[in-house]
Amino acid sequence: MSQHRPPGAPERPVAVPxxxxxxxxxxxxxxxxxxxLHNLAxxxxxxxxxxxxxxxxxxxxxxxxxxxxxxxxxGTRGVGYxxxxxxxxxxxxxxLTQRRTVALVGVGNLGHALAGYDGFATRGFRIAALFDxxxxxxxxxxxxxxxRHVDExxxxxxxxxxxxxxxxTPAAAAQRVAxxxxxxxxxxxxxxxPCVLSVPDGVDVRKVDLAVELQILSFHEHRKASLTALxxxxxxxxxxxxxxxxATDPQEAIGT
Amino acid sequence: MSQHRPPGAPERPVAVPxxxxxxxxxxxxxxxxxxxLHNLAxxxxxxxxxxxxxxxxxxxxxxxxxxxxxxxxxGTRGVGYxxxxxxxxxxxxxxLTQRRTVALVGVGNLGHALAGYDGFATRGFRIAALFDxxxxxxxxxxxxxxxRHVDExxxxxxxxxxxxxxxxTPAAAAQRVAxxxxxxxxxxxxxxxPCVLSVPDGVDVRKVDLAVELQILSFHEHRKASLTALxxxxxxxxxxxxxxxxATDPQEAIGT
DNA sequence: CGCGATTTGTGCGTGTCTTCACAAGCGCTT
DNA sequence: AAGCGCTTGTGAAGACACGCACAAATCGCG
Ligand SMILES: NC(=O)c1ccc[n+]([C@@H]2O[C@H](COP(=O)([O-])OP(=O)(O)OC[C@H]3O[C@@H](n4cnc5c(N)ncnc54)[C@H](O)[C@@H]3O)[C@@H](O)[C@H]2O)c1
Ligand SMILES: NC(=O)c1ccc[n+]([C@@H]2O[C@H](COP(=O)([O-])OP(=O)(O)OC[C@H]3O[C@@H](n4cnc5c(N)ncnc54)[C@H](O)[C@@H]3O)[C@@H](O)[C@H]2O)c1
Numbered sequence: 001m002s003q004h005r006p007p008g009a010p011e012r013p014v015a016v017p018x019x020x021x022x023x024x025x026x027x028x029x030x031x032x033x034x035x036x037l038h039n040l041a042x043x044x045x046x047x048x049x050x051x052x053x054x055x056x057x058x059x060x061x062x063x064x065x066x067x068x069x070x071x072x073x074x075g076t077r078g079v080g081y082x083x084x085x086x087x088x089x090x091x092x093x094x095x096l097t098q099r100r101t102v103a104l105v106g107v108g109n110l111g112h113a114l115a116g117y118d119g120f121a122t123r124g125f126r127i128a129a130l131f132d133x134x135x136x137x138x139x140x141x142x143x144x145x146x147x148r149h150v151d152e153x154x155x156x157x158x159x160x161x162x163x164x165x166x167x168x169t170p171a172a173a174a175q176r177v178a179x180x181x182x183x184x185x186x187x188x189x190x191x192x193x194p195c196v197l198s199v200p201d202g203v204d205v206r207k208v209d210l211a212v213e214l215q216i217l218s219f220h221e222h223r224k225a226s227l228t229a230l231x232x233x234x235x236x237x238x239x240x241x242x243x244x245x246x247a248t249d250p251q252e253a254i255g256t
Numbered sequence: 257m258s259q260h261r262p263p264g265a266p267e268r269p270v271a272v273p274x275x276x277x278x279x280x281x282x283x284x285x286x287x288x289x290x291x292x293l294h295n296l297a298x299x300x301x302x303x304x305x306x307x308x309x310x311x312x313x314x315x316x317x318x319x320x321x322x323x324x325x326x327x328x329x330x331g332t333r334g335v336g337y338x339x340x341x342x343x344x345x346x347x348x349x350x351x352l353t354q355r356r357t358v359a360l361v362g363v364g365n366l367g368h369a370l371a372g373y374d375g376f377a378t379r380g381f382r383i384a385a386l387f388d389x390x391x392x393x394x395x396x397x398x399x400x401x402x403x404r405h406v407d408e409x410x411x412x413x414x415x416x417x418x419x420x421x422x423x424x425t426p427a428a429a430a431q432r433v434a435x436x437x438x439x440x441x442x443x444x445x446x447x448x449x450p451c452v453l454s455v456p457d458g459v460d461v462r463k464v465d466l467a468v469e470l471q472i473l474s475f476h477e478h479r480k481a482s483l484t485a486l487x488x489x490x491x492x493x494x495x496x497x498x499x500x501x502x503a504t505d506p507q508e509a510i511g512t
Numbered sequence: 513c514g515c516g517a518t519t520t521g522t523g524c525g526t527g528t529c530t531t532c533a534c535a536a537g538c539g540c541t542t
Numbered sequence: 543a544a545g546c547g548c549t550t551g552t553g554a555a556g557a558c559a560c561g562c563a564c565a566a567a568t569c570g571c572g
Contacts, residue, residue: 024558028472030475031467031471032468034471049518049520050519062561062562063561065521065522068520069521076519076567076569077521077567077568078517078520078569078570079518080518080519081520093478094474095477095478096471096474109373112365113368114466117365117466119450125470163477164473164474164477188474188476190469195291204473204476208464209288210370210376210446210464211291211379213446214380214381214420215352216283216287217420217445217462218380218381218444219349219350220460221356221419221444222275222350224458225351226275282529305548305549306551316531318532319529319530321549322530322531322551322552324551325551329551331550331551332549333538333551334537334538334548335548336548
């Protein structure tokens with residue numbers, strides 16, 4: 001991807017002197033634009049209108065234009081955006097011009113899936129090390145990488161200049177792991193464990209929690225059901241009346 | 257969890273007549289509060305102050321109080337919130353008083369991890385069916401569930417009153433799967449495939465994209481590096497100068 | 513060379529979210 | 543029974559995000 005421009009051209013129409021400080025909401029959308037742009041590039045498009053790109057990314061076109069305007073003016077009025085150029089710009093801003101190294105900690109159920117995920121490599125990242133605490137797992141080879149013991153984490157993170165740490169251990173171990181990552185100089189962490197991490201200033205943590213996503217969906221289900229209250233969908237005993245909260249709760253022990 | 261109250265008590269101090277319409281931002285935080293509350297309950301606390309709970313959930317205490325105030329007044333001034341009561345309230349609002357059924361589509365790398373995840377069961381959900389298109393996988397038994405062919409998806413979803421569909425197929429197949437889920441009456445979808453889904457009004461889609469998370473972290477890394485430009489941390493060749501954009505990109509085909 | 517069709521970039525009104533700061537309320541102690 | 547310390551619930555202000563709508567810019571065509 002993105003070997004546009006004839007090899008011997010004068011090049012560098014690009015001009016991003018310093019990083020503009022983008023609204024956080026914009027930053028969160030840029031990866032989506034980037035993905036859509038890569039799809040377009042594959043399909044042979046070399047320019048795209050804000051309308052088209054916005055649709056492909058699932059957002060409002062005005063929002064998209066405003067987002068892109070924060071990077072500078074890389075569109076052409078009456079024409080649209082140059083796909084290849086825009087890819088370069090977004091990749092530059094996101095810091096994807098250098099492939100970032102990732103350390104994955106916790107090679108269990110989820111960790112295995114992540115370790116084998118090619119979306120890492122194809123979108124700007126390289127898994128450089130795997131760690132686990134379980135002696136059985138240590139030494140195992142996955143995708144050409146040998147699982148190391150978590151005691152080596154800080155040292156290896158420093159040595160290999162790990163940029164991002166991914167935590168896929170049980171919640172109980174997550175804080176300890178985070179501490180070791182920080183000790184190893186890692187300043188960005190992606191946390192899959194359902195717990196809040198406390199880290200020093202300057203360290204960014206993002207959290208992905210499957211159960212949270214499901215619970216948000218559950219809320220909307222609940223909401224939809226309570227609106228359709230009269231028609232009685234038949235989907236659920238929909239109880240908007242308070243009185244059986246604990247009654248409908250034969251489950252127990254929602255643990256750490 | 258949540259068998260508080262002596263079995264023979266008069267009970268029902270609870271009073272949530274109808275679903276208040278909560279700000280979306282609040283809804284997104286409630287699951288986090290709920291998790292923190294369950295932890296507290298396990299550790300034997302029966303009341304908690306907004307300050308404490310806010311810290312446990314990683315948010316500002318004023319924000320937490322405002323969030324909870326949307327559910328009604330379930331705190332006691334000078335004391336705090338009753339942990340058990342608050343758990344019931346949040347679970348009620350999130351619609352977790354009935355266990356929601358989940359269908360998982362795409363039992364590959366990631367799907368296997370999800371199917372084996374106990375966080376589903378412990379936090380209000382039940383995987384009721386697994387689907388895949390690969391004949392090799394169909395028939396496989398995972399955790400007591402037999403993988404069915406995706407052609408059965410719509411029918412089974414209807415029959416089993418599936419509340420939430422989880423898509424863990426390649427991006428190319430995701431839209432088709434979403435269509436079948438919708439056809440089966442599913443109105444909530446959690447999508448792990450990196451693509452936008454188009455669904456009818458009334459259907460909620462949430463997306464989890466690992467690469468997006470990493471790219472957001474990458475942006476902040478880039479940002480931090482460009483701020484520390486002079487001190488030259490030694491962590492990376494930090495190139496704030498544009499000039500090697502396409503040069504560092506020998507990868508290709510990020511595809512549908 | 514000029515005109516019309518097209519599409520970007522953005523000023524501005526609107527709504528949502530966050531945060532501060534404090535009055536009101538509760539329980540405990542004296 | 544009154545006072546005191548503590549914590550909730552919320553009004554108001556500020557910050558942020560969104561989306562409309564349009565002027566400015568560009569291209570293609572006659
Ligand atoms: N499996 C899923 O689909 C899924 C989905 C969302 C979130 N999660 C979360 O991801 C985390 C991992 O889930 P899982 O299903 O892979 O669990 P798992 O038990 O299968 O794997 C956890 C791994 O972490 C290792 N580990 C434990 N303590 C460690 C430590 N101190 N240092 C390094 N490694 C350590 C274990 O040896 C094990 O290999 C959990 O917090 C879980 O809640 C899992
Ligand atoms: N593996 C990860 O860690 C990870 C992380 C984030 C996102 N994802 C995304 O999740 C999705 C799945 O990833 P994966 O690594 O498990 O891939 P995978 O190839 O291992 O699994 C995909 C599964 O989907 C099945 N499938 C294909 N077409 C189907 C269809 N039409 N209907 C039903 N099933 C179908 C395949 O048979 C296969 O079993 C991908 O979109 C990937 O980008 C994966």
